[in-house]
Amino acid sequence: MFSRILIANRGEIALRIIRAARELGLETVCVYSEADKDGPWLEQADSKVCIGPPPPLDSYLRIDRIIAAAETTNADAIHPGYGFLAENAEFASVCRDCHIEFIGPSPEAMGLLGDKISCRAMAKKAGTPIFPGSEGAIDDEEEAVALAESIGFPVIVKAAAGGGGRGMRVVREASELRPSIQSAAQEAATAFGNGAVYIEKFLERARHVEVQCIGDKHGNAVHLYNRDCTSQRRHQKLIEEGPAPGVPDEIRDRVCESAAELIRNAKYAGAATCEFLMDPEFNFYMLEVNTRVQVEHPVTEMITGVDIVKESIRVAAGEPLSVEQNQVSISGHAIECRINAEDPDRNFMPQAGVVEEYRIPGGLGVRVDSHVVPGYRIPSNYDSMIAKLIVHGRDRSEAIARMRSALSEFRIGPGKTTIPLHIRLLQEPQFLEVDVDIYYVERLLEQD
Numbered sequence: 265m266f267s268r269i270l271i272a273n274r275g276e277i278a279l280r281i282i283r284a285a286r287e288l289g290l291e292t293v294c295v296y297s298e299a300d301k302d303g304p305w306l307e308q309a310d311s312k313v314c315i316g317p318p319p320p321l322d323s324y325l326r327i328d329r330i331i332a333a334a335e336t337t338n339a340d341a342i343h344p345g346y347g348f349l350a351e352n353a354e355f356a357s358v359c360r361d362c363h364i365e366f367i368g369p370s371p372e373a374m375g376l377l378g379d380k381i382s383c384r385a386m387a388k389k390a391g392t393p394i395f396p397g398s399e400g401a402i403d404d405e406e407e408a409v410a411l412a413e414s415i416g417f418p419v420i421v422k423a424a425a426g427g428g429g430r431g432m433r434v435v436r437e438a439s440e441l442r443p444s445i446q447s448a449a450q451e452a453a454t455a456f457g458n459g460a461v462y463i464e465k466f467l468e469r470a471r472h473v474e475v476q477c478i479g480d481k482h483g484n485a486v487h488l489y490n491r492d493c494t495s496q497r498r499h500q501k502l503i504e505e506g507p508a509p510g511v512p513d514e515i516r517d518r519v520c521e522s523a524a525e526l527i528r529n530a531k532y533a534g535a536a537t538c539e540f541l542m543d544p545e546f547n548f549y550m551l552e553v554n555t556r557v558q559v560e561h562p563v564t565e566m567i568t569g570v571d572i573v574k575e576s577i578r579v580a581a582g583e584p585l586s587v588e589q590n591q592v593s594i595s596g597h598a599i600e601c602r603i604n605a606e607d608p609d610r611n612f613m614p615q616a617g618v619v620e621e622y623r624i625p626g627g628l629g630v631r632v633d634s635h636v637v638p639g640y641r642i643p644s645n646y647d648s649m650i651a652k653l654i655v656h657g658r659d660r661s662e663a664i665a666r667m668r669s670a671l672s673e674f675r676i677g678p679g680k681t682t683i684p685l686h687i688r689l690l691q692e693p694q695f696l697e698v699d700v701d702i703y704y705v706e707r708l709l710e711q712d
């Protein structure tokens with residue numbers, strides 16, 4: 265096992281990693297930017313190193329400075345958290361070259377699954393269902409038109425290096441295909457330095473279901489069941505829950521096992537999430553794989569009891585997974601609401617500034633993952649998520665009632681937050697009846 269790990273992140277996930285490291289008896293080093301010099305999580309770390317000014321490009325994305333901080337503090341490993349450098353294969357590779365363990369997949373596994381074209385090929389081999397679409401990158405527009413005709417419109421053009429909705433074009437008729445391929449490729453080349461694009465059948469009405477997986481360096485991989493992340497706005501998730509409600513057990517087991525098989529096939533070590541779209545008849549198709557620990561990982565921790573962050577550190581150190589598939593089971597239901605410092609009534613305008621009032625809810629089955637304390641100043645340079653409220657109940661209706669109670673107990677001010685929006689969404693008949701698709705929140709918000 266390691267003796268000291270460096271945390272290349274900030275906010276609630278930095279605190280989450282500190283907690284896991286401490287339980288494992290490891291020391292922690294936090295790197296931080298000048299904007300975060302008073303960050304409450306830094307008080308929980310054993311040491312801290314300033315790596316630059318507020319803009320992420322000058323601090324949390326500076327590979328050279330993070331490596332220098334790890335070397336000067338004698339850290340054996342680096343946990344990247346989510347965002348920033350978490351899915352950067354170059355960073356994982358530099359860590360390896362510097363004999364520092366990257367707590368996540370190898371650069372090879374990250375490359376294979378992080379590139380959406382190669383991920384589709386891997387999924388095909390593993391038997392994980394994918395949408396009908398192109399085999400490799402589109403290199404001939406003539407062929408692409410013929411393929412789209414055979415799949416049937418609508419199709420969607422996506423960038424191999426894309427994700428989170430960037431570089432996508434929905435194409436509804438043949439005449440639009442060539443211009444869409446060209447503009448998507450152009451956008452992807454500029455944004456990601458990789459202009460490769462592919463096409464897939466476009467699914468109009470779908471839920472977003474994902475499977476939490478984790479693999480070790482001994483060839484083992486398990487799934488920790490699924491989550492539903494359909495409640496989103498502009499690719500920003502608002503509510504996540506697990507297990508995905510209303511999915512028959514037999515379907516749930518098939519989607520989960522097919523995801524674990526993909527991770528096992530890729531010889532993947534670390535936490536991974538396989539994203540799927542599921543249609544109203546419960547057909548499912550893999551979208552992409554996230555090669556990191558996700559914001560919503562606590563949902564899975566609450567229903568399985570597996571500490572995903574601790575497990576990710578253990579497998580990076582070469583230890584085998586602490587659980588086998590037949591030891592993983594679902595207990596009850598969990599829901600997470602992302603509490604963002606944003607004003608939903610003003611187009612989700614970020615609310616930077618001092619949090620004067622901050623009182624968190626508690627009680628049976630209530631968990632708050634947050635770095636905020638009263639008097640904390642939210643910097644304007646980073647993500648606006650200031651807390652995650654996660655509840656566990658014996659079933660979905662108990663979890664919903666518990667979440668509504670906990671949301672109404674939460675006091676944050678004077679800035680606006682997404683709490684009132686969550687209270688509203690948890691009363692929506694569509695949410696309660698799981699009559700949802702990936703656009704339902706946006707449609708609801710358009711109505712007011």
Ligand code: MV4
Nearest residue numbers: 395420427428429464465466467472496551702
């Ligand atoms: C799709 C799709 C429909 N059909 N692929 C959006 C982000 C990226 N993860 C993939 N995305 C989509 N891919 C096919 N073949 C619809 C989306 C999509 C979406 C997916 C998940 C969650 C929210 C979404 C919002 C808009 C579009």
